[in-house]
Amino acid sequence: MNDKQIVALYHARDEQAIAETATKYGSYCHSIAYGILGDREDADECVNDTYADAWNSMPPHRPSVLSSFLGKITRRIAIDRWRKNRAQKRGGGETSAVLEELQDCIADKENTETAFEKQLLAQTVSTFVKKLPDTERRVFLCRYWYMDSVESIAERFGFSESKVKSMLYRTREKLRNLLAKEGF
Amino acid sequence: MKKDDMLLDAIGEIDETLVRQARQKKKSRTAIAVGAVSLAACLALVFAVPSVRNAIAGFVSPQESTTELLMSGTAMWEEGENEMALAWDDISVYYVDGGKLSSITEYLPCSPQPIFEVWKEQNGIGDEVKLVKVRIESNAETTYSEFEGESVAEHKVGDYFILNITLSENIKTYYDRLDETLLLESLKKTLSYNLLTYNEYHILFA
Numbered sequence: 001m002n003d004k005q006i007v008a009l010y011h012a013r014d015e016q017a018i019a020e021t022a023t024k025y026g027s028y029c030h031s032i033a034y035g036i037l038g039d040r041e042d043a044d045e046c047v048n049d050t051y052a053d054a055w056n057s058m059p060p061h062r063p064s065v066l067s068s069f070l071g072k073i074t075r076r077i078a079i080d081r082w083r084k085n086r087a088q089k090r091g092g093g094e095t096s097a098v099l100e101e102l103q104d105c106i107a108d109k110e111n112t113e114t115a116f117e118k119q120l121l122a123q124t125v126s127t128f129v130k131k132l133p134d135t136e137r138r139v140f141l142c143r144y145w146y147m148d149s150v151e152s153i154a155e156r157f158g159f160s161e162s163k164v165k166s167m168l169y170r171t172r173e174k175l176r177n178l179l180a181k182e183g184f
Numbered sequence: 185m186k187k188d189d190m191l192l193d194a195i196g197e198i199d200e201t202l203v204r205q206a207r208q209k210k211k212s213r214t215a216i217a218v219g220a221v222s223l224a225a226c227l228a229l230v231f232a233v234p235s236v237r238n239a240i241a242g243f244v245s246p247q248e249s250t251t252e253l254l255m256s257g258t259a260m261w262e263e264g265e266n267e268m269a270l271a272w273d274d275i276s277v278y279y280v281d282g283g284k285l286s287s288i289t290e291y292l293p294c295s296p297q298p299i300f301e302v303w304k305e306q307n308g309i310g311d312e313v314k315l316v317k318v319r320i321e322s323n324a325e326t327t328y329s330e331f332e333g334e335s336v337a338e339h340k341v342g343d344y345f346i347l348n349i350t351l352s353e354n355i356k357t358y359y360d361r362l363d364e365t366l367l368l369e370s371l372k373k374t375l376s377y378n379l380l381t382y383n384e385y386h387i388l389f390a
Contacts (some may be wrong), residue, residue: 068200075196083189099188106187121190122197129198130305134274134289141206144195156207184187 003066010058017058018051025067029074035147036078037085038093046081050074075145094147101168102144105176106184124182128175139164140171205291275299275377278370279306280362285370296375303374307367309358316390317350318375346384349375353389 001020009017029050033043053073063069082095129137139157142148143164150168154161273294278287288306292298300315323344349371358367372385 065200065204068204071203072196072200076193079192079196099192102191103188106191118190118193122194125191125194126198129195129202131288134291137202138206141198141203144192145198145203146207 003064006066007058007062010055011062018055021051021054021066021070025070028067029070032071032074032146033078034093035149036075036082036093036095038095042081042085043078046074046078049077053077094149098144098147101172105172106179120182121179121184124179124184125175128178132171136167136171139167143168208291273377275302276374277302277306278373279303280366280370283363283366285366285373287373294377299374299377303371307358307362307370309355312352313355313358314352315349316352317348317388319348319350320380321346321348345380345382346386347372347375347380347382348386348388350388350390355389 001024006017006020006024009020026047029047030043033046033050034040037043037046050070050073054070057069057073061069079095082093086096129140132140135157139153142153142156143150148156150161150164153159154164157164159167273292274289275292275294276287276289277299278285290302292302296315296318304310304313351371355367368387371387372382376382
């Protein structure tokens, strides 16, 4: 079943939409959640929460590419779960390492933020990533959006792990300089 | 919330197309044999073949351009045309960066429309500006080929190429913000993605 047909099921409030979503995108969403959480049970729960969120979002949304829509939901839910786990001092996955890497990119001047500042930061990061050379961008997104391990990124691109680490380091430096310049 | 957490959330808002492309496998540079239905598609197929591409890389343009040429080879793409992209490649997309041109490399289908969309985005140009037509003229000898029963232009070193780009007139509203000469230069360089060395460029408005 193609994405258009699955989205139509959601809009028709036909529960077959969830079954079709699970068949087509269950593994994909699970891989995102597992990468963030490092725990199968937690990842399973996140995927189920993704289906519920998707059911509540469509209508009105009508995404043309369902994988991107669902992937974004799963990522958000998994990161929220990770934060809850962190507060309770449990959980694994790549997220701790990723956060540690990103710590150097942005000054932790204060612990409050506004919705406007969050939006501005999102726009700045988006523009930065768009302007990256293709390979650097893909490696960056595999690491910091998908939370893929350095090992799996190296395998995917046919690079050594040290090359991946160097590439990520250079990109983070560029991002850090840009964010400092923009006042973040 | 700590700032690094905010950054993690901000990364989550990155364009979904870029996110999706991040994990896609790159396609091979060799020509993909699919049914071509236009001369433009045939030209692109010819130039995807490494031996021909190498020959063209050695092409040296004539010292002087001339309009007194017998143009027998023409390839054209028009807005709304439902063409099949034959290959994907790393495409250099040029944009006006202060008083100079800069470029980014994007992995894109070798087809004018998606490349033009990225060019607009990089230059901060809105959706209202359209790419109406792209037309390549050459003095190549056109021969009939068994390949899909179409005429194919066979190119050799020394051939003369003209790239004609037709844009919607409303591009001119951006000239007060972006230097006209640099902007059009960035477009010419970007749409020269098919490895041809053009002898002339014409930018037209519709």
